[in-house]
Amino acid sequence: MLAAVFAREGTLEMQERPAPSVAGPSDVLIEVEGCGVCGTDLHILETPPAHPATPGCILGHEYIGRVIETGPEVASLRVGQRVAVAPNISCGVCRSCKAGRPNHCVRFTTLGIFRDGGLARYNVAPERACHPLSDALPFEDAVWTEVLSCVANSVANVKPQPGETAVVIGGGPVGALHALLFRAAGTRVIVTDVSAARLQTLAAVGVHRVVNAATEAVKEAVQEVCPDGADIVVDAVGSELDAALDLVRTGGRISLFGMNSRARPAVRQNTITRNELTIFGSYVGVNTFPRAIALLESGVIHPSALLSEIRPLPELPSALERLRRGDAMKIVIRHG
Numbered sequence: 261m262l263a264a265v266f267a268r269e270g271t272l273e274m275q276e277r278p279a280p281s282v283a284g285p286s287d288v289l290i291e292v293e294g295c296g297v298c299g300t301d302l303h304i305l306e307t308p309p310a311h312p313a314t315p316g317c318i319l320g321h322e323y324i325g326r327v328i329e330t331g332p333e334v335a336s337l338r339v340g341q342r343v344a345v346a347p348n349i350s351c352g353v354c355r356s357c358k359a360g361r362p363n364h365c366v367r368f369t370t371l372g373i374f375r376d377g378g379l380a381r382y383n384v385a386p387e388r389a390c391h392p393l394s395d396a397l398p399f400e401d402a403v404w405t406e407v408l409s410c411v412a413n414s415v416a417n418v419k420p421q422p423g424e425t426a427v428v429i430g431g432g433p434v435g436a437l438h439a440l441l442f443r444a445a446g447t448r449v450i451v452t453d454v455s456a457a458r459l460q461t462l463a464a465v466g467v468h469r470v471v472n473a474a475t476e477a478v479k480e481a482v483q484e485v486c487p488d489g490a491d492i493v494v495d496a497v498g499s500e501l502d503a504a505l506d507l508v509r510t511g512g513r514i515s516l517f518g519m520n521s522r523a524r525p526a527v528r529q530n531t532i533t534r535n536e537l538t539i540f541g542s543y544v545g546v547n548t549f550p551r552a553i554a555l556l557e558s559g560v561i562h563p564s565a566l567l568s569e570i571r572p573l574p575e576l577p578s579a580l581e582r583l584r585r586g587d588a589m590k591i592v593i594r595h596g
């Protein structure tokens with residue numbers, strides 16, 4: 261099978277690999293339908309890397325597929341079951357896991373980053389990572405499950421209320437999914453970005469106001485909608501806490517979702533104290549896969565409207581190029 265392999269620092273190789281087979285008794289073999297290409301994949305391939313990964317691993321952590329073989333101890337899945345794979349695997353026995361914080365597991369690992377993932381036709385995953393998915397759900401929505409599970413965690417942290425206003429800084433896929441969930445909660449959404457193409461996509465899916473930070477004054481644009489500042493601000497970039505403090509109202513909530521390990525923003529601590537702000541760090545999802553699937557299967561949101569294009573696996577290198585140029589919202593790879 262063709263596989264997208266993180267070969268070494270800065271290098272993606274499209275390699276021929278033998279199809280894997282079920283290794284452990286609780287593993288399943290998945291025929292992968294398709295896989296989203298993520299900003300994290302771009303970070304992994306930077307020089308020096310902006311995200312760690314294991315050299316030799318098949319990339320792709322946002323994938324769905326169908327179970328075609330099960331290990332002898334697999335009880336909850338049958339051959340033919342369509343599944344979304346939760347790629348973050350926790351050990352279940354460390355102190356964080358036992359305390360209900362599996363996303364802070366000391367042995368945390370991720371399919372498609374530290375173990376083989378879904379940018380190949382076949383993949384082996386543990387039974388407990390696989391979440392049943394309706395056959396009726398269109399691929400174009402289903403392929404968003406993993407990203408949505410992370411965003412659902414962030415949105416739950418800030419508890420949007422009907423009639424409130426949220427500002428999302430960064431209109432890429434995760435910013436856009438925040439916007440869709442806020443809108444579904446009855447919360448007005450303003451999204452700011454510097455990409456006209458992304459803002460155009462967001463305006464088309466019903467975001468209340470899009471603000472191009474390259475050409476418009478963001479604070480003034482937000483104040484036109486909510487003079488006292490936004491109830492909620494999301495940093496979907498990873499370095500925008502200072503901007504968030506400018507946009508949030510007194511007593512408001514901020515979710516820091518984007519990740520940039522190199523950012524060292526100066527923090528106006530007194531603004532947080534004086535305005536009694538609540539700031540959440542939101543890291544991946546915590547048991548949010550079932551809710552993400554419910555959001556998609558019930559049709560509450562349709563992230564398919566955000567897709568830039570669907571490409572076959574051999575075209576992954578050019579898809580990555582397009583994402584690096586920043587003119588695409590989301591590209592997914594569909595096998596077969």
Ligand SMILES: [Zn+2]
Nearest residue numbers: 298299300322
């Ligand atoms: Zn991702």
Ligand SMILES: [Zn+2]
Nearest residue numbers: 351354357365
């Ligand atoms: Zn653990």
